[in-house]
Amino acid sequence: MNGLSLNVRGVGDDVKVNWVRRLKIHHKATFVGLQETQISNFSKINVKGCWDSNKYDFDGVESNGRSGGLISIWDTRCFQKLEAIKNQHFLVVIGKCKNIDGNLNMVNSYGLQSLADKKKLWKELLRIKNEKHGMWVVFGDFNAFRNLGERYAYLAAKLRFLKELIKKWRKEEGKKETKVFSDTKNMVNELEKLAEFRPLTTMEKAKIKWTVDGDENTKFFHGYINNKNMRNLLHGVMINSHWTTEVNEIKEVVFKFYERKFKEDHVSRPKLINSRFKTI
Template identity: 25%
Template sequence: MCIQETKCSVFNKESVFLLWDSNEIEWVENGASNNVGGLITIWRKNCFQMSRFLNGRNFTIIEGLWKNGIEVFVTIVNVYCPGSLGDRKVVWEEISKYRSLQLSKAWCVVGDFNSIRSREEMKSLMFVSDYHREIDGFNAFIEETELVDIPLTGRKFTWYKPNGLVKSRIDRVGEGLLRRIRELDAKDDDFDLNEQEREERRRAKNEIHGVLENGQWCENKEEIKDKVKDFFEARFVDNEELLVKLDNVCFNTISEEDNQMLVEAFSEEEIKEAVWSCESSKSPGPNGFNIGFIKFCWEFIRVDIMATVKDFELSGKWHRGSNVSFLCLIPKNDNLQ
């Protein structure tokens, strides 16, 4: 199993066991940087025996013996390509270089390439000319590495903008209600959905038709509301009991020099270094201004940013709205229960 964009720098074994629902597994992780990217590749011990692995930037290469059926030595590559074309080309070149040394072995490359192979793999109101360079480069990478692009089953596209106006295929490798959802999905692939049908599909996918509690199925709307409310209240209720006691625990202490470094005011160089270490295509909040905008306009907005940081140092509080976020429950199944 190959998972991309984990946004985790480190996985503990309990978390990985929950992903597979078994402890008879092994894995290789490639940690996220500043909560951006991240990869993890998991397999059953009795099906695959790893001999070595390589963690590159935005990819993981694993070599080993496939033992499920006929034994064969294989190479598995898990990829999560960055947003910019230049960075994606670096990933393609590094994988191609490694592939050129391993032509005698079976390869399986899977992941989120953030690229398309043809114009038909993207639906948008406008087609940027740079996409032709991207298409040519991605196809050249596939040809050079002698890979076969496995056809996609199900829907034509794997990534959608929330407004439905842009769609692309960038990831490779109730029966009546479900049928209606599939019909709307198929129609949407050809840009034929109107606003009413979009709303119908959204409601059909998100509607909770009933809940199962203690073996009893309930479809009464008022009871469903109460059970959902009780469920989340139990998750987020404050517990006044002190569950952890630290009596007679000796903690390590830091030096006076380290303490002075931690409490001194942030310098503009430190703040700029923190901003420049972030992925430019990522956005720290819901206002639409990404890190690339902050970098580009740094000379115009740095005074305001420094003033905000200084105010925080003096008061110890962020202004209301500085860290606003939206909480949205995203269903994992078409027929919610």
């Protein structure tokens, strides 16, 4: 009998299911234990996809939301279940195994984080072991490391897994970005084709001419400025039905015009009488 234990960190997609199946076939496993299924209803797991024949049976423990979850799958030609004992963090499948006398107790476990919780878990398993006779096989993810090197190896494996996920995500996003860019480019081309047949307004023509000639043609630039200055220039004024271009006469008329504009006919302003106010 060959056993296989895997922390799958979610087994809801076909990629994980096919991965479990390949490992099962490669190692010729007849009993497979999965931890962290992350599925609250283990009966919805694609167990058939994880196995390479119809000769199988399974049992499991539901996850707590996205945390935990256990499932054990076995070849019924090698192992026959008698009973199962379940806990949120372990699954004990008791049965008969071919070529083994007595019961075989297969323990699929997902360990807790804190040391105190770990002690409670092992104490409970020890109690069950004292009550149930037979051979015991304990496997799973115990959330523990034998040494610092093992911890580093575990972290390195998680980083490699994360790197592969990022590469896969970047590849998919790259395809989406390429499609968006292509669609946008085609849309711009269509708009440019439509713009070729639309008549331009006078303002648009002026802006185009300025863009084409204004910064590169000095004669055009100075001509535009001089024309604007000519429109703003005061050449003369009509005074008492008489046209005059005399500068001093024009200045005097303009001054008197604005003097009348800003002169008050009736001066009425409040007076402030206070000896403490300073005077200039």
